[in-house]
Amino acid sequence: MNDSIPAVDPAAPAQQPIAPDQPLPHRKVIRFWTAPFAQRDSWHAFALMALDYVLFAAFVAGAVLFDAWWLQLLCGMAAGFVTGRLFIIGHDACHQSLTPHRTLNKWLGRIAFLPSLTAYSLWDVGHNVIHHGYTCLKGVDFVWEPLTQEEYDALSPMGRLLQRLYRSGWAPGLYYMIEIWWKREFFPSRKHMPTRRSVFIWDNVLVLAFAVLWLAAVVALAWGFGQSVWQAVLFGAVIPFLFWVTMIGFVVYVHHTHEKVSWQKDKTAWGKAAPFVSTTVHLTFPFRIGALMHHIMEHTAHHVDMSIPLYHLQQAQQRLEDLLPSRIVVQRFSWKWYFDTARKCKLYCFEKRCWTDFAGQATSTPRLDATVVPA
DSSP states (O other), rough: OOOOSOOOOOOOOOOOOTTTTOOOOOHHHHHHGGGOOOOOOOHHHHHHHHHHHHHHHHHHHHHOOOOSSHHHHHHHHHHHHHHHHHHHHHHHHHTTTTTSOHHHHHHHHHHHHGTTOOOHHHHIIIIIIIITSTTTTTOOOTOOOOOOOOHHHOHHHHHHHHHHHHHTTHHHHHHIIIIIIIIIIIIIOOOTTTOHHHHHHHHHHHHHHHHHHHHHHHHHHHHTTTTOOHHHHHIIHHHHHHHHHHHHHHHHHHHHOOTTTBBSSHHHHHHHHHHHHTOOOEEETTTTTHTTTTTTHHHHHHHOOOOOOOGHHHHHHHHHHHTTTTTEEEEOOOOHHHHHHHHHHHEETTTTEEOTTTTTTTTTTOOSSOOOOOO
């Protein structure tokens, strides 16, 4: 069964803008609007994958072979950025939106995830099932889940220090590396992944094997051309990985952290809030930077319909913003906005439905007219 086109009556309402004071249409109707953009093909997948792997290999080689340390650093950072691009391709494959073929998607996803050292099956569970299934639902969605004042106060001094670092705006990579990758993606413990499946182990073994081959290739290249081995490892492997975790930590933070984005802790209230629209941010950039990131920032369209491939997200996002004026959070990126958001969005008060600082003072407008979520 092809689920990329929702089962909606052909006589669905005309695609006219919905006034902000009108009820939000059912998700099936909204997906009817975006269904034309959910068409997938394989040539896009192979072309994008081949391009990004060539770029990744070239930048890693440059990080090893250049003599000037600053050129090595730039190449290492570029390799990290391309790792992010490959990850986005794997992310699409994991959603079965990259090509029309399920088995092909699974293997392309595994291959695309290798430079980011991401286990495909574990990402599938954490992202597709939990994050997309329960976006911004406290106690379920663990991605940048905000603490309450009581939870923060109950932390150890080291725990509070980590939260201050994570939410400072300066350490999104530290958050992702510890809270997501180390705890949940790389041979996770039973505490963070109670379900044990053989595919989780084998995907981690695949990732570990790639990491060993990557390091071996970098060392061999350095030896072969008389370069410093420690610099080769630093700029050809460590820097790309650190840039990558910083990039993904930043991306998932800005996707769902905004003073206009609310969290819920009651599943019924969460369901009524249309979380597939209200919990995501469309972050726009100058100079087509969004296109360089394979349009992952057109994130509302992705949450509305995960079957839309990355190469159609821009058109789908535009359709949604045309038909749902003032409903979608669209934010033009600036460093001022980013650090202002980091300053405001420290903790969350579920009674007032607003963000607070670490002292519990409201930093966004309380939604006192909203239904109070039971404690």
